[in-house]
Every structure is written in C-alpha cells, then in structure tokens.
Amino acid sequence: PKEIFLKDYKMPDYYFDSLFVGEEKTIVSSKIIVSPRIEGHSHPLVLDGRDVKLLSVKVDDKDLKAPSGTFTLEIVTEICPQNNTSLEGLYKSSGNFCTQCEAEGFRKITFFQDRPDVMAIYTCRIEADKTLYPVLLSNGNLIEQGDLEGGKHYALWKDPFKKPSYLFALVAGQLESRDDTFITSSGREVSLRIWTPAQDLPKTAHAMYSLKAAMKWDEEVFGLEYDLDLFNIVAVPDFNMGAMENKSLNIFNSKLVLASPETATDGDYAAILGVIGHEYFHNWTGNRVTCRDWFQLSLKEGLTVFRDQEFSSDMGSRTVKRIADVSRLRNFNSHRSYGTSIRPHSYIKMDNFYTVTVYEKVCAEVVRMYKTLLESSGFRKGMDLYFKRHDGQAVTCEDFFAAMRDANDADLSNFLLWYSQAGTPNVKVVSSYNSEAMTFSLKFSQGVPATPGQHVKEPMFIPVAVGLLTSSGEDIPITSVYHDGTLETVMENGQPVFTTILKVNKKEDEFVFANIAERPIPSLLRGFSAPIRLDSDLTDEDLFSLLAHDSDGFNRWEAGQILSRKLMLSLVADFQQSNPLVLNPKFVEGLRTIIRDPSLDKIMDLMEVADPDAVHAVRSFIRKELALQLKEEFLSTVINNRSSEPYTFDHENLARRALKNVASVCPFGELTLDHPYLASLGDEELTNLALDEYKSATNMTDQVAALAAIAQNPGLAREEVLLDFYQKWSDDFLVVNKWLSLQAMSDIPGNVVNVQNLLKHPSFDLRNPNKVYALVGGFCASPVNFHAKDGSGYKFLGDIVLQLDKLNPQVASRMVSAFSRWRRFDDYRQALAKNVYEIASKSLA
Numbered sequence: 001p002k003e004i005f006l007k008d009y010k011m012p013d014y015y016f017d018s019l020f021v022g023e024e025k026t027i028v029s030s031k032i033i034v035s036p037r038i039e040g041h042s043h044p045l046v047l048d049g050r051d052v053k054l055l056s057v058k059v060d061d062k063d064l065k066a067p068s069g070t071f072t073l074e075i076v077t078e079i080c081p082q083n084n085t086s087l088e089g090l091y092k093s094s095g096n097f098c099t100q101c102e103a104e105g106f107r108k109i110t111f112f113q114d115r116p117d118v119m120a121i122y123t124c125r126i127e128a129d130k131t132l133y134p135v136l137l138s139n140g141n142l143i144e145q146g147d148l149e150g151g152k153h154y155a156l157w158k159d160p161f162k163k164p165s166y167l168f169a170l171v172a173g174q175l176e177s178r179d180d181t182f183i184t185s186s187g188r189e190v191s192l193r194i195w196t197p198a199q200d201l202p203k204t205a206h207a208m209y210s211l212k213a214a215m216k217w218d219e220e221v222f223g224l225e226y227d228l229d230l231f232n233i234v235a236v237p238d239f240n241m242g243a244m245e246n247k248s249l250n251i252f253n254s255k256l257v258l259a260s261p262e263t264a265t266d267g268d269y270a271a272i273l274g275v276i277g278h279e280y281f282h283n284w285t286g287n288r289v290t291c292r293d294w295f296q297l298s299l300k301e302g303l304t305v306f307r308d309q310e311f312s313s314d315m316g317s318r319t320v321k322r323i324a325d326v327s328r329l330r331n332f333n334s335h336r337s338y339g340t341s342i343r344p345h346s347y348i349k350m351d352n353f354y355t356v357t358v359y360e361k362v363c364a365e366v367v368r369m370y371k372t373l374l375e376s377s378g379f380r381k382g383m384d385l386y387f388k389r390h391d392g393q394a395v396t397c398e399d400f401f402a403a404m405r406d407a408n409d410a411d412l413s414n415f416l417l418w419y420s421q422a423g424t425p426n427v428k429v430v431s432s433y434n435s436e437a438m439t440f441s442l443k444f445s446q447g448v449p450a451t452p453g454q455h456v457k458e459p460m461f462i463p464v465a466v467g468l469l470t471s472s473g474e475d476i477p478i479t480s481v482y483h484d485g486t487l488e489t490v491m492e493n494g495q496p497v498f499t500t501i502l503k504v505n506k507k508e509d510e511f512v513f514a515n516i517a518e519r520p521i522p523s524l525l526r527g528f529s530a531p532i533r534l535d536s537d538l539t540d541e542d543l544f545s546l547l548a549h550d551s552d553g554f555n556r557w558e559a560g561q562i563l564s565r566k567l568m569l570s571l572v573a574d575f576q577q578s579n580p581l582v583l584n585p586k587f588v589e590g591l592r593t594i595i596r597d598p599s600l601d602k603i604m605d606l607m608e609v610a611d612p613d614a615v616h617a618v619r620s621f622i623r624k625e626l627a628l629q630l631k632e633e634f635l636s637t638v639i640n641n642r643s644s645e646p647y648t649f650d651h652e653n654l655a656r657r658a659l660k661n662v663a664s665v666c667p668f669g670e671l672t673l674d675h676p677y678l679a680s681l682g683d684e685e686l687t688n689l690a691l692d693e694y695k696s697a698t699n700m701t702d703q704v705a706a707l708a709a710i711a712q713n714p715g716l717a718r719e720e721v722l723l724d725f726y727q728k729w730s731d732d733f734l735v736v737n738k739w740l741s742l743q744a745m746s747d748i749p750g751n752v753v754n755v756q757n758l759l760k761h762p763s764f765d766l767r768n769p770n771k772v773y774a775l776v777g778g779f780c781a782s783p784v785n786f787h788a789k790d791g792s793g794y795k796f797l798g799d800i801v802l803q804l805d806k807l808n809p810q811v812a813s814r815m816v817s818a819f820s821r822w823r824r825f826d827d828y829r830q831a832l833a834k835n836v837y838e839i840a841s842k843s844l845a
C-alpha cells in the first residue's frame with residue numbers, strides 16, 4: 001500500500017461543477033461538468049475507481065479526447081451492491097439499497113475525483129422496481145417522480161448545495177416514515193422524516209425528539225439554522241459505524257435510532273440523543289464548511305463531537321456527561337499515550353485514520369480548550385467568523401485556528417502544537433503556601449514523551465482551570481495572580497472568581513495567588529480543562545476533602561479516582577508480595593459518607609472504584625470487601641431507588657437507576673465492565689435480590705443490569721436467566737446483541753469456549769458489524785479471558801480478524817485495534833492481514 005503524506009497536498013487540477021447520477025439495478029451513469037482550475041493547462045484528469053466495471057466514457061458526447069476548457073464527461077459503470085460486504089459505496093442491507101461514501105466509498109459507485117476539496121452540485125435520478133423499492137431517496141429536494149414501464153418508477157433529486165462526494169447518499173427500499181415538522185427561528189417549515197421498516201416505526205419517537213431538540217439547540221447556542229426544507233434519517237441494520245451525516249439524508253445504524261423503554265437502556269437513549277445531534281450538527285460543521293483533505297478530519301469531527309457533547313450536557317447533567325467522556329478518553333488512550341497526533345503527517349489507508357484517538361476524543365478536547373481559553377462568548381465569535389469566511393469551502397485546521405484567534409484578537413501562541421505533536425503531556429505541579437506574604441504558589445513543569453518519529457518535543461499551551469478550597473471545603477475568592485513578574489487581576493465584573501484559567505505554556509511555569517489567608521487545597525484541572533496527565537502533590541487528606549466538598553463535580557469524581565488508584569497500587573504490591581490484602585478503613589469510610597448522602601449526582605463516584613485495566617484479583621477483592629463492609633448501605637440504596645413509575649429519560653431517573661444498579665447490579669448495561677457490588681458476593685440472598693430485580697424490571701436498563709449481575713457468578717441461576725432472556729427477546733436483534741456482549745465480556749474462567757460456540761449460534765452473523773462488535777468486541781474487552789496466559793484469547797481474535805478482513809476490512813481493522821492496548825503480542829500481530837498492518841505499525845507504538 002502507498003503511504004499518503006500531508007506535505008504532498010496539491011489542489012485538484014479540475015473542478016467538478018455538477019454531477020448527474022442515475023442508478024438502474026446496478027448500472028450507474030454519471031454526467032459530470034468538468035472545468036480546469038487553470039484555463040489552458042494540460043494536466044491529465046485522473047479519476048478514482050474501485051471494484052467498478054467501466055462500460056463507457058464520453059467527453060462532450062464524443063469519444064475520449066483531451067479537451068481544454070470546460071467539458072462534459074459521461075461515464076457508465078456496472079457494480080454489484082448485493083455482493084458488497086464491505087458496506088462502503090452502494091450496498092444492500094436487509095433487502096434495501098443504501099450508501100456509505102465517507103471517506104473513499106464514492107469511488108466504489110463510479111469513477112470520480114473522490115476527494116473532499118472537489119465540491120459539486122449533485123442531481124441524482126434513481127430508477128428501480130416499484131414494488132421491491134417503493135421508496136427512493138437522495139440528497140436535497142425531490143424535483144420529480146413518476147412511473148416507468150415494466151413496473152418501475154423513478155425519482156429525481158437535486159441538492160442545491162455544493163458538496164464533496166463523501167456526502168452523497170442514496171437509499172432505495174421498503175421503508176416507512178415517522179413524519180414531523182420543525183419551524184426554524186426564521187419561520188421556515190422543515191419536514192422531518194425518519195425511515196425504518198414498518199414494524200420498527202414505534203421505536204423512532206426518541207430519535208425524533210432528539211432531532212428536534214438538536215435543531216433548536218443549534219439555533220439557540222450557535223445561531224445555526226437548517227438550510228433545506230426536508231431532513232431525512234434512514235435506519236439500516238448493517239452499518240460499519242454509528243451513523244453518517246450525508247447532506248439532508250443521514251443514514252444511521254439502527255442501534256442509534258430504535259429505542260423503547262422495554263428494549264433500550266439508558267445508555268442507548270443517551271447515545272441516540274448524542275449521535276442524532278452529532279450528525280445533525282455536521283450540516284454546518286462538516287457539510288457547509290468541509291475538509292480540504294482527510295488530514296483535516298479533526299476539523300469536522302473534533303468540532304462536531306465537541307458540539308454534541310455540549311448538546312448532551314445541556315440536555316442532561318453536565319458533570320455526569322463530562323465524567324463519562326473523560327473516562328472514555330482515558331480508557332481508550334491509557335496504553336497508547338495518544339501515540340498519534342490528531343493530524344498525522346501521513347496515512348496508508350484512510351479508514352484506519354478513524355481511530356478513537358485521531359478522530360474523536362482528543363480532537364474534541366482541543367476544541368474544548370479554545371472555548372475554555374476564549375470563554376463561551378469568544379468561542380461563539382470565533383465560530384461566527386469561521387462561517388463568515390469559509391461557508392461553501394473546503395478548509396484546514398489552521399483556518400479554524402485563525403478564525404478563533406482573529407475574532408478575539410487573542411494570543412493563542414503555540415496552541416497549534418496540539419494538532420501536530422503526538423503524545424500526552426505529563427504535567428507535574430508542586431504547591432507551596434507562604435503565610436506571611438499570604439500567597440499560594442503553583443509551580444508547573446511539563447514534558448511530552450517521545451513518540452515514534454517525534455523525538456524532540458516542544459512545551460504545549462495548556463489551560464489549567466484552578467479553584468482553591470478552605471480546609472472546610474469552601475471556595476476561596478480569587479482576585480489576582482502573579483505570573484512572569486506581573487500581577488494580573490482576575491476579577492469578573494468587579495467580582496472575584498472561584499475558578500481561574502492558568503495558561504501554562506513553558507517547560508517550567510509558576511503562578512502565585514495573592515491574598516490567600518490560609519493554606520488552601522487546590523482543585524486542579526477543573527472539568528478536565530486540558531487532555532493531559534497531571535501529577536500533583538495533593539495528600540490523601542486533601543483528596544478526601546475534595547471528594548467530599550469540591551464545587552466542581554468533575555473534580556470530586558477525580559479525587560475519588562486518584563484515591564482508588566492509589567489504593568489499587570498499594571494492594572497490587574501487597575498481592576505480588578503475597579501479603580494479606582486489607583482495605584484501608586479510611587477509604588471505606590469515605591465511600592460510606594457518600595453513599596449515605598441522599599443527593600444523586602454522585603453516582604459516578606461509585607461507578608469506577610478502580611481503573612478498568614488494573615489487576616483483576618485486586619479489583620475483585622476491593623469490590624467484594626466494599627460489598628461486605630457496606631452491605632447495609634448498598635441494600636438501602638437498592639430499596640430506596642426502586643420505582644414503579646413508567647420509564648422516563650431524564651436526569652433524575654437516570655441517576656436513580658444508575659445508583660440502584662451499581663449498588664445491586666450493573667450500570668449502563670452493555671459494554672461496561674463496572675461490576676455490581678452486592679451481587680459480587682455471590683451468596684444466595686443477594687443472588688435472589690438480583691433475580692427479583694430481573695423479574696420485576698419494567699425497562700431494559702434494570703433488566704439487563706440485573707442479568708449482568710447474576711451472570712457474573714457461574715452456576716445454575718446464570719444459565720437459567722440467560723436462557724430466559726434469550727427466549728424473551730430472540731426476535732429483537734438489538735436486544736439479542738446485548739445478550740451476546742454480556743456473555744462475551746464475562747470474566748468466568750475459560751470463556752473463550754463459550755464465545756466460540758456463540759459464533760455458531762443462529763443469532764450470530766459475521767457479516768453484521770453490530771454482532772461482531774457485541775460478541776468479538778465484547779470478548780476483547782474482558783481483561784481476564786482476552787488476555788488469558790495461554791494465548792487463547794489472542795489466537796481467537798487473530799483467526800476472526802483474518803476471516804473478517806475478507807468480508808469487511810473496516811470491521812476487521814476495528815477489531816484488531818484491541819491489540820493496540822497491549823504491547824506484548826508481536827507474535828500474534830504478524831499473522832494478521834494487510835489491514836492489521838497499518839494499525840499495528842502506525843498507532844500501536
């Protein structure tokens with residue numbers, strides 16, 4: 001494979017002004033108006049194409065000849081969507097046709113300059129059998145439709161906005177729609193339609209609610225209005241990713257559209273809200289302003305992930321959302337040290353560029369830092385200028401940076417290093433209090449670890465949000481800070497602040513707070529204001545105090561995290577030296593106070609007692625020990641948080657269910673490894689409690705959590721309840737996937753054999769990405785069985801990946817990324833196919 005370099009970017013030699021796509025069975029004819037970028041040049045026009053059979057090419061209605069000036073290019077190709085298991089380009093899913101063109105799928109439909117900086121107006125005519133494919137959709141507005149001979153019909157769609165090929169979409173099939181309308185802030189009426197097979201329509205209510213909420217939010221927060229009269233969402237069961245933001249025709253993985261209280265968990269409801277918002281927000285950040293080349297992926301993804309995170313925070317609890325996002329970020333990156341920068345200088349296969357590191361999480365943190373540095377109003381000014389300058393263009397991360405800087409006249413100094421420099425900055429902070437001068441000093445030192453190809457690193461520009469607490473836990477007003485020999489006032493509207501942003505951008509940087517009457521406890525990096533690793537000199541006592549009192553909810557959780565990590569580490573050492581394990585009573589007491597506190601927003605303090613990657617034995621010990629010592633508290637938590645009210649998706653009920661399920665059962669069901677406390681004891685009384693929870697559950701959140709609790713202990717109860725669950729839900733493929741993933745993630749010894757058997761279960765299908773993610777992905781998330789000493793887990797994954805690579809290279813490469821979390825399997829890596837190669841060589845440093 002050829003490696004593509006950012007430094008080699010060249011502007012296209014030709015523009016494509018408009019494109020007409022027609023699809024009949026599998027014949028694609030396209031007519032493209034082509035104009036050279038530089039009049040009179042003689043560069044060849046090179047088109048991309050993959051797995052496409054060329055039937056004919058015509059230039060200006062004549063045989064191929066090199067034209068100068070603008071000309072029309074007509075191409076007819078033949079493709080086989082029914083055999084397309086890669087799920088890129090045009091393919092069939094459950095009998096319906098649909099497309100996925102990002103990043104380079106359009107070249108699997110026809111020959112084209114398949115690159116995001118070639119933007120054209122698309123007109124698309126679809127012809128198909130009317131009975132088999134009654135619904136024909138594409139981007140933009142429906143211009144014309146009608147019947148044709150031989151039981152066929154056609155639809156002609158035109159998208160008035162110029163767009164790159166990756167945003168093209170087409171759907172043909174037997175679908176029905178849930179219809180609604182949205183009135184924009186300027187009074188235009190937009191038709192909203194969510195398309196699914198008829199039987200699934202009742203499950204689209206939450207998706208429609210989410211779409212309307214997102215449209216309203218984007219108007220209110222960013223002044224961004226929807227720009228067409230129609231917005232379509234189509235749900236398909238076979239989809240590599242979550243969803244796709246095609247202009248006015250979003251295509252979604254069914255998992256992120258369909259929900260009912262009986263079949264979807266709180267986690268599913270939250271994911272639907274976030275992803276519907278995400279794809280909708282792309283209409284401005286991605287579609288109206290797009291990327292010049294794929295190196296700029298974070299320009300649209302980082303910004304849009306940030307926007308969806310803000311949207312979800314505004315719709316629910318900001319603290320809970322922030323904790324969830326930061327946990328994910330850390331979980332995915334803890335072993336990789338963010339080995340790639342968010343804008344690498346080269347790639348081999350674009351698809352492998354869509355990793356959690358490069359694509360989503362860190363990029364969104366970078367956008368968040370602009371907001372932290374410029375505040376909400378400055379950030380909004382930057383966004384406004386970005387759209388004013390670049391609407392209708394394909395641009396770069398520097399253009400976004402320039403808009404933020406220019407709109408605020410801000411000194412963002414070396415901020416751009418966040419895009420190019422790989423590796424997580426390690427920041428150390430040392431504090432000291434001077435009672436005579438009444439000053440409190442924070443001395444920062446930073447360093448970025450060397451990463452492959454980048455040995456020497458520059459200091460980064462790091463916004464550190466800081467608050468100071470009194471010994472009794474109250475916020476201390478901050479009025480002024482010395483930095484670089486000058487005293488800066490940090491008041492807002494003449495009032496002292498409780499949180500201030502320190503701009504750390506030197507290798508060693510000191511900040512001194514003035515007028516501090518007692519030795520304060522610093523609350524550092526509030527809200528996780530920068531994606532760094534922070535090492536502070538806080539004592540256990542400071543941390544307990546922050547855990548109990550910090551006004552920053554995120555840092556309360558963070559203090560609990562640091563304390564439990566410390567506890568884990570000391571126990572791991574004891575374990576290794578065969579010392580008896582004893583739980584620090586201070587820790588148990590700290591937790592007891594929190595559990596007894598009736599306010600619910602502290603659920604997260606309990607959720608992750610330890611780092612998910614820490615040693616299994618110690619983790620189970622802590623869990624069991626806490627369950628034993630805090631049994632009374634956990635039991636009353638379960639009882640006090642039961643509810644017989646109908647299911648509602650709101651913060652209070654989410655928190656209540658999460659608290660109950662973490663005490664007795666399991667938070668957020670699918671794909672979390674946070675074990676329920678009480679059920680970990682495995683005694684009969686508590687197994688019966690979980691069984692009661694299972695039987696009386698009126699929603700999937702409670703039901704799957706109880707199931708997970710029972711399933712953690714091998715035995716008859718486990719077998720019976722798993723069978724019961726399957727029999728109940730065997731017709732609902734999304735629920736069956738939960739059943740698959742729950743068994744796959746299990747810590748019970750020798751689970752690889754069960755998972756191998758499940759591969760042969762009638763409910764499993766290697767061609768469906770969701771099932772692969774549930775079963776194979778679930779297994780790789782199990783620290784015990786995937787990483788089994790005998791290598792059975794790795795061998796299992798290696799074999800599957802080889803099979804998957806033939807069917808669907810994107811899914812294969814996502815699965816192989818499970819290896820990237822550990823460094824010791826070179827032996828296994830080498831056996832993997834081409835797709836494995838890039839992830840292995842590029843992001844597994």
Ligand code: B3K
Binds near residue numbers: 241
């Ligand atoms: N932009 C798409 C992801 C496409 C992935 C292609 N392999 C979904 C999103 O981020 O909105």
Ligand code: ZN
Binds near residue numbers: 278282301304305
């Ligand atoms: Zn996106």
